[in-house]
Amino acid sequence: MSESATTAVGSDIERALSTLDAGHVQKTYWEQDEFICLERWLPASLVARMVEEVERVRPRIHRNYIPRHKKGGSVSYYALREQAPTILALYRAPAFIAFLSSLTGRALQPCPETDPHSCALYFYTDPGDHIGFHFDTSYYRGARYTVLVGLIERSSSRLVCQLYRKDPRGRPLVELQLATHPGTLVAFNGDKLWHAITPLGENEERVSLTLEYVTEPSMHPAKRFFSNLKDAFAYFGLRAVFRGAAPTR
Numbered sequence: 230m231s232e233s234a235t236t237a238v239g240s241d242i243e244r245a246l247s248t249l250d251a252g253h254v255q256k257t258y259w260e261q262d263e264f265i266c267l268e269r270w271l272p273a274s275l276v277a278r279m280v281e282e283v284e285r286v287r288p289r290i291h292r293n294y295i296p297r298h299k300k301g302g303s304v305s306y307y308a309l310r311e312q313a314p315t316i317l318a319l320y321r322a323p324a325f326i327a328f329l330s331s332l333t334g335r336a337l338q339p340c341p342e343t344d345p346h347s348c349a350l351y352f353y354t355d356p357g358d359h360i361g362f363h364f365d366t367s368y369y370r371g372a373r374y375t376v377l378v379g380l381i382e383r384s385s386s387r388l389v390c391q392l393y394r395k396d397p398r399g400r401p402l403v404e405l406q407l408a409t410h411p412g413t414l415v416a417f418n419g420d421k422l423w424h425a426i427t428p429l430g431e432n433e434e435r436v437s438l439t440l441e442y443v444t445e446p447s448m449h450p451a452k453r454f455f456s457n458l459k460d461a462f463a464y465f466g467l468r469a470v471f472r473g474a475a476p477t478r
């Protein structure tokens with residue numbers, strides 16, 4: 230990983246953290262059943278460097294279409310690992326992971342190197358691109374947490390989140406419709422938040438970064454195979470998933 234990217238991201242994260250009332254953010258996260266949205270939180274300079282990397286990997290977008298569920302483009306961790314040092318540095322930044330661990334109350338860590346979804350870009354570029362309602366279900370032995378970062382937002386698409394869908398306390402369902410502007414960060418427990426992205430309009434574009442963290446990085450081999458198949462067909466393509474995970478890379 231690039232040392233200069235790591236240093237620059239480290240100071241960007243420290244600066245962003247200094248603007249937060251950590252106690253208030255943590256309280257809100259728990260009040261919202263493990264969901265938080267920090268509007269335009271990451272520094273513009275960091276977002277600009279990540280957007281440069283978005284443009285660099287654009288030729289590697291893999292488009293996919295699953296009728297009635299999702300349509301859009303993705304770039305996997307394996308491509309980002311080769312061409313996106315700032316994004317990788319953010320994913321692995323110790324101060325960032327410490328913040329997320331304190332927020333969730335769990336010792337989080339990045340996913341293993343064999344997970345194409347661990348850190349990935351989603352491109353909504355064609356009219357109708359969207360993803361239907363789903364949980365970010367964990368196939369790992371432990372819990373999985375999702376962090377979304379808005380990078381390009383020139384669209385009428387919205388991240389729709391339903392809070393308290395599985396709430397044991399029976400709180401009434403709350404639906405939020407969010408624009409993920411550049412620098413906006415959303416974090417949630419993947420097994421709890423029911424969420425979707427509404428269809429893109431004509432001449433619009435939306436690009437977001439997804440970062441996945443886990444409490445226990447091991448996975449039963451059968452679940453790994455199923456997870457890879459899902460990633461191959463729904464996101465990154467067979468070649469990217471199965472060649473990218475090969476130990477020679």
Ligand SMILES: [Fe+2]
Binds near residue numbers: 364365424
């Ligand atoms: Fe999701």
